[in-house]
Amino acid sequence: MLRRRYGVCRPDSERRGTRTGHPLGEVTMVRWKRTQRSLFANKLPDTANLALGALVFGQVLGDRFSPFVAVTGVAVWALFMGWAAYFAGGAE
Numbered sequence: 001m002l003r004r005r006y007g008v009c010r011p012d013s014e015r016r017g018t019r020t021g022h023p024l025g026e027v028t029m030v031r032w033k034r035t036q037r038s039l040f041a042n043k044l045p046d047t048a049n050l051a052l053g054a055l056v057f058g059q060v061l062g063d064r065f066s067p068f069v070a071v072t073g074v075a076v077w078a079l080f081m082g083w084a085a086y087f088a089g090g091a092e
Helices: 002-006 034-061 067-090
Strands: none
Touching (some): 034 067
16 A cells, blocks of 8 residues: 555554554544643633523523524533533543
């Protein structure tokens, strides 16, 4: 495959990806620093409150009310708050 793509076949030690042969190297999970994790945990409740406000209270102020959208808003709020608690616990 490398011969067709690049015109040469390089040995395994010269390939960019160590284990996978992927051009970007080994694909891993995101590793956050303590401050990044803490910042994310602090800002996620703000996002949860925006979702709740838009999907629930926005309907109350508007002309139409959909119970499905309201329940979805509460579920998104609970999910984001749960993630915030998870990330805040791992930040210490």
